[in-house]
Amino acid sequence: MSVPLTLLGLLDRESSHGYDLKRDYDAFFGRGRPLSFGQVYATLGRLARDGMAMVGAEPGAGPDRKRYTITDAGRAEVEAWLAEPLPAEPHLQTDLFVKVVLSIMLGLPAGKYLDVQRATHLARMRELTDLKQTGGIVDAMLADFGLFHLEADLRWIDLTYERLSILTDEVMS
Amino acid sequence: MTVVNQTSSVFRDTAILRARELVLSFGETPALRGATIAVSRGEILAIMGPSGSGKSTLLHCLAGILVPASGEVYFEDERVDTMRDAERSRLRRDRFGFVFQFGQLVPELTAEENVALPLLLGGTRRDEALRTARAWFERLDLAGMERHRTGEMSGGQSQRVAIARGLVTNPDVLFADEPTGSLDSLNGELVMSLLTRAARDQGSAVVLVTHEPRVAAYADREVVVRDGKVANREGAAP
Numbered sequence: 001m002s003v004p005l006t007l008l009g010l011l012d013r014e015s016s017h018g019y020d021l022k023r024d025y026d027a028f029f030g031r032g033r034p035l036s037f038g039q040v041y042a043t044l045g046r047l048a049r050d051g052m053a054m055v056g057a058e059p060g061a062g063p064d065r066k067r068y069t070i071t072d073a074g075r076a077e078v079e080a081w082l083a084e085p086l087p088a089e090p091h092l093q094t095d096l097f098v099k100v101v102l103s104i105m106l107g108l109p110a111g112k113y114l115d116v117q118r119a120t121h122l123a124r125m126r127e128l129t130d131l132k133q134t135g136g137i138v139d140a141m142l143a144d145f146g147l148f149h150l151e152a153d154l155r156w157i158d159l160t161y162e163r164l165s166i167l168t169d170e171v172m173s
Numbered sequence: 174m175t176v177v178n179q180t181s182s183v184f185r186d187t188a189i190l191r192a193r194e195l196v197l198s199f200g201e202t203p204a205l206r207g208a209t210i211a212v213s214r215g216e217i218l219a220i221m222g223p224s225g226s227g228k229s230t231l232l233h234c235l236a237g238i239l240v241p242a243s244g245e246v247y248f249e250d251e252r253v254d255t256m257r258d259a260e261r262s263r264l265r266r267d268r269f270g271f272v273f274q275f276g277q278l279v280p281e282l283t284a285e286e287n288v289a290l291p292l293l294l295g296g297t298r299r300d301e302a303l304r305t306a307r308a309w310f311e312r313l314d315l316a317g318m319e320r321h322r323t324g325e326m327s328g329g330q331s332q333r334v335a336i337a338r339g340l341v342t343n344p345d346v347l348f349a350d351e352p353t354g355s356l357d358s359l360n361g362e363l364v365m366s367l368l369t370r371a372a373r374d375q376g377s378a379v380v381l382v383t384h385e386p387r388v389a390a391y392a393d394r395e396v397v398v399r400d401g402k403v404a405n406r407e408g409a410a411p
Binding site: 151162 | 223366370385386387390392393395399404
C-alpha cells in the first residue's frame with residue numbers, strides 16, 4: 001500500500017493536522033501496523049516539498065501546529081491513483097509455486113508441503129473469521145478481503161494437490 | 174495406525190465421537206478406505222475434501238446413518254456400528270442433530286412445528302415442544318417467522334429454521350453436511366455465524382462437511398479426506 005498516497009487521500013477530505021491524519025490512517029488502514037509520528041511528518045514534509053500539499057502554520061510551536069492542505073496537483077494525483085486498477089498480478093508466481101516445483105525437482109514430498117501450507121492458510125482464515133465476528137463492519141470488510149484471497153490460494157493448493165502426479169511427470173520429463 | 178496409537182490416550186479422555194479404520198464401498202466403488210477420526214466434546218470440526226473423497230460417507234458413518242463394512246465407531250463409550258437399527262435411530266434422535274444442504278423442512282408444517290419436530294418425535298408434549306421451539310426464533314434472527322411455511326421463507330431463513338431444528342434437542346453432536354451449499358455468500362456467512370455461536374453456547378460439538386474454505390474457517394479444526402482416508406497427520410485426533 002502507498003502510505004504517501006493514502007495520507008494524501010485522507011487530506012483530500014479536509015485540511016488536517018498530522019496527528020489527525022495518523023489517527024485516521026491507523027483506524028482505517030493500520031490494522032495492527034500503526035504509522036509512527038516520524039513517518040507521518042516526514043511523508044507530509046515530502047508531499048509539501050513536491051507540491052502535493054501546502055503547510056499553514058498556526059500559532060504555537062511543534063509539528064502539531066502545522067495544518068496541511070491538499071493542492072490541486074495533489075488532488076489530481078490522488079484521483080489518478082484511485083482510478084488506476086492494480087496490476088492483476090499472477091500471485092502463483094510466488095514462493096508457493098516455486099516451492100512446489102522445486103520440491104518435485106528435488107524429490108521432496110510436495111504433497112506434504114501443500115498440506116502444511118493448507119493448514120497454515122486455514123489457521124489464518126480462522127483468525128480473520130474470528131476478527132470478523134468480533135469487530136465492526138470495517139474489520140469485517142478487511143477480513144473478507146483477506147479471506148477471499150486466502151481462499152483463492154487454497155483452491156489453487158487443492159487443485160495442485162490433485163495434479164501432483166501430472167505435474168511431477170511434466171517437471172521430471 | 175501409528176498416529177492413532179500415539180494420540181489415542183489423548184482423545185480417549187476428550188473425544189465424544191471417534192472412528193477407527195472405517196471401510197465402506199458402494200458396489201465396486203470404494204468410499205472409505207481406512208478413515209480414522211476423533212471429535213472432542215464441544216469441538217467444531219470441519220471435514221473437507223474434494224468431491225467423491227468420502228467426506229459425506231464419513232459423516233454418515235459417524236452419525237450412525239450408514240454402517241461401515243469394517244472398522245469401529247464409538248459415541249462416548251458406546252459402539253455405534255454394531256448397534257441394532259432401533260438403537261441407532263434412538264441415538265440419532267436423542268443425542269444428535271442434523272442440518273443438510275437443503276433444509277429438508279416439512280413443507281406442510283409451519284416453521285415452529287418444523288423446529289419442534291425432533292422434540293415431538295422424542296415424546297415431548299406439543300405445547301412444551303412448541304414453546305421450546307419458539308425460543309429459537311429470536312436467537313437465529315427469525316422473530317416473526319414462527320407461523321411461516323417453507324414456501325414463505327427465503328433459502329437463508331429456511332436454513333436457519335433447519336439449524337434451530339438441529340439444535341433444539343440440545344444434541345451432543347450436530348452433523349452439518351454442506352449447510353451453506355445452497356446459499357449466497359452473505360446468507361452463508363450469517364448461517365455459519367449463527368450455527369457456530371448457537372452450538373458453542375450450548376456446548377454441542379459440530380461435525381461440518383464442507384468443500385468451502387471460508388465455511389471451514391468457522392470451525393476449530395479441519396481434517397481433509399482424500400481417497401477415503403483422513404489425510405492430514407493431525408486429523409485423527411484433536
